[in-house]
Amino acid sequence: MPADTTTYKIFIENEWHDSASGEHFETRNPFTGEVWARIPKCGPEDVNVAVEAAHKALRTGAWPNLTATQRGHLLRRLGDLINRDADKLAAIEVRDNGKLFAEMSAQLRYLPQWLYFYAGLADKINGSVPPIDKPKMFTYTRREPVGVVAAITPWNSPLMLTAWKLAPALAAGCTLVVKPSEYTSASMLEFAALVEEAGFPPGVVNVVTGFGADVGDPLIRHPKINKVAFTGGESTGSRIVEASAQTFKRLTLELGGKSAQIVFADADLSSAVSGAVSGIFAATGQTCIAGSRLLVHESILKEFTESFIELARSARMGDPMLPTTQVGPVTTRPQYERILSYIDIAKNEGAQCLLGGVAAQRPECGNGWFIEPTVFGNVDNSMRIAQEEVFGPVVSIIPFRDDEDAYRIANDTDYGLAAGIWTNSFERAFEAPKRLQAGTVWVNTYRAVSFLAPFGGIKNSGIGRESGTEGINQYLETKTVWLSWGETPANPFVMR
Ligand code: NAD
Numbered sequence: 001m002p003a004d005t006t007t008y009k010i011f012i013e014n015e016w017h018d019s020a021s022g023e024h025f026e027t028r029n030p031f032t033g034e035v036w037a038r039i040p041k042c043g044p045e046d047v048n049v050a051v052e053a054a055h056k057a058l059r060t061g062a063w064p065n066l067t068a069t070q071r072g073h074l075l076r077r078l079g080d081l082i083n084r085d086a087d088k089l090a091a092i093e094v095r096d097n098g099k100l101f102a103e104m105s106a107q108l109r110y111l112p113q114w115l116y117f118y119a120g121l122a123d124k125i126n127g128s129v130p131p132i133d134k135p136k137m138f139t140y141t142r143r144e145p146v147g148v149v150a151a152i153t154p155w156n157s158p159l160m161l162t163a164w165k166l167a168p169a170l171a172a173g174c175t176l177v178v179k180p181s182e183y184t185s186a187s188m189l190e191f192a193a194l195v196e197e198a199g200f201p202p203g204v205v206n207v208v209t210g211f212g213a214d215v216g217d218p219l220i221r222h223p224k225i226n227k228v229a230f231t232g233g234e235s236t237g238s239r240i241v242e243a244s245a246q247t248f249k250r251l252t253l254e255l256g257g258k259s260a261q262i263v264f265a266d267a268d269l270s271s272a273v274s275g276a277v278s279g280i281f282a283a284t285g286q287t288c289i290a291g292s293r294l295l296v297h298e299s300i301l302k303e304f305t306e307s308f309i310e311l312a313r314s315a316r317m318g319d320p321m322l323p324t325t326q327v328g329p330v331t332t333r334p335q336y337e338r339i340l341s342y343i344d345i346a347k348n349e350g351a352q353c354l355l356g357g358v359a360a361q362r363p364e365c366g367n368g369w370f371i372e373p374t375v376f377g378n379v380d381n382s383m384r385i386a387q388e389e390v391f392g393p394v395v396s397i398i399p400f401r402d403d404e405d406a407y408r409i410a411n412d413t414d415y416g417l418a419a420g421i422w423t424n425s426f427e428r429a430f431e432a433p434k435r436l437q438a439g440t441v442w443v444n445t446y447r448a449v450s451f452l453a454p455f456g457g458i459k460n461s462g463i464g465r466e467s468g469t470e471g472i473n474q475y476l477e478t479k480t481v482w483l484s485w486g487e488t489p490a491n492p493f494v495m496r
Contacts, residue, residue, distance in 0.1 A: 057203025
């Protein structure tokens with residue numbers, strides 16, 4: 001193990017602890033394959049301490065006595081601190097997940113907007129006054145925090161996806177136990193130090209680290225967790241639904257995708273080629289919104305495919321910290337092997353490999369886990385390569401005959417996270433979003449997200465929405481209050 005390995009601690013009640021077992025696990029740099037940090041290996045005992053701390057902070061101490069405006073001040077301060085440390089946090093994320101520094105740095109610089117937006121929203125959470133239809137009664141509603149939130153995140157955009165949960169949860173007055181991915185825990189522990197510096201009271205945000213079975217599972221089953229906010233794979237999501245049924249936990253689930261990008265014959269081809277390349281090869285295809293099915297009108301199939309391959313072939317691979325690099329390594333060794341196995345599956349299914357299809361052997365890739373940008377043609381939408389999420393730099397090109405055919409193929413998937421269309425037709429720009437079964441539809445653009453725009457999936461891609469004003473509703477319960485100054489009813493056994 002290198003001498004400069006960092007050893008981290010977990011964060012509970014604004015204090016830094018070792019795990020109950022005192023054990024650690026190693027985290028590796030995907031570009032070099034080397035261990036660079038040791039992360040506490042927590043278990044159910046640590047989960048219990050963290051949940052108890054969050055439960056206590058919800059009802060007692062400083063947090064429940066802050067006004068909503070004061071909660072907003074704290075969130076704003078946290079946003080400023082993230083802004084101050086954005087490049088440092090981005091470099092840590094690159095060391096953990098191998099994504100481009102250019103991408104992670106842009107994410108970290110944009111991330112404070114979620115803190116600022118929900119800071120502003122904190123004191124605009126209004127109840128309502130229904131004009132009640134009964135004499136001498138007054139009714140109003142209160143919006144109250146849902147309670148203790150378990151926030152569980154994946155490795156591809158660790159802090160961004162945490163902020164999407166943490167900012168609205170804190171604005172609503174909830175407390176949290178955060179469990180980052182076992183592959184990318186370091187940035188969350190650095191982030192926790194900023195939570196403390198911002199002045200959040202003890203127990204409001206707690207971080208436990210470790211594996212899904214040891215930490216995630218006890219967290220989603222804990223009776224004092226009121227809500228689970230999860231981003232990750234479909235199978236983990238379905239396990240969360242089952243586990244949460246015992247105590248009827250509230251859920252927000254952001255799961256996988258198999259998103260279609262549809263290129264109509266009237267599209268601006270150079271924009272469509274560039275957008276389609278960015279949709280699948282940016283972030284090495286390791287995004288839930290990867291446009292991994294490229295539906296191209298048959299009349300432009302040859303021309304589009306040639307230009308697409310030419311641009312994909314020119315992608316510069318290598319050190320993710322270099323500003324010139326365009327495609328970095330795959331984040332984890334198991335993921336690297338999984339992508340290669342999907343490439344084999346596609347070849348065996350009869351798909352035609354038009355580009356890549358192998359691990360990258362370029363000198364600039366060193367010992368990293370790199371896979372060449374891979375393009376398959378001759379794909380039928382029923383093939384596994386077109387139906388299952390690969391989560392890597394692999395795209396399937398599927399021709400279509402007419403608009404109906406395009407919508408049918410695009411919707412023929414269990415997922416429903418996102419879709420993109422490329423067209424110059426005004427009519428299609430309005431018609432396609434209605435016809436496509438997806439939580440987000442981009443027209444002549446792709447991969448745009450904002451703190452103002454709700455994000456989430458339909459079908460197997462998830463439940464609920466994050467971001468925008470809708471995002472905060474996921475962290476609130478409505479309480480209805482009735483006041484009466486009427487006479488005592490003559491018959492107490494009849495409903496009022
Ligand atoms: P994953 O489901 O394997 O892990 C996600 C998190 O869940 C990790 O922290 C993991 O430790 C935890 N976990 C694992 N088993 C658990 C259990 N039994 N109980 C509770 N927690 C458990 O996903 P991943 O491989 O880290 O991430 C990739 C997946 O995330 C892809 O499917 C991708 O599409 C999805 N994703 C979705 C979005 C979105 O917004 N829709 C965004 C990014 C990633």
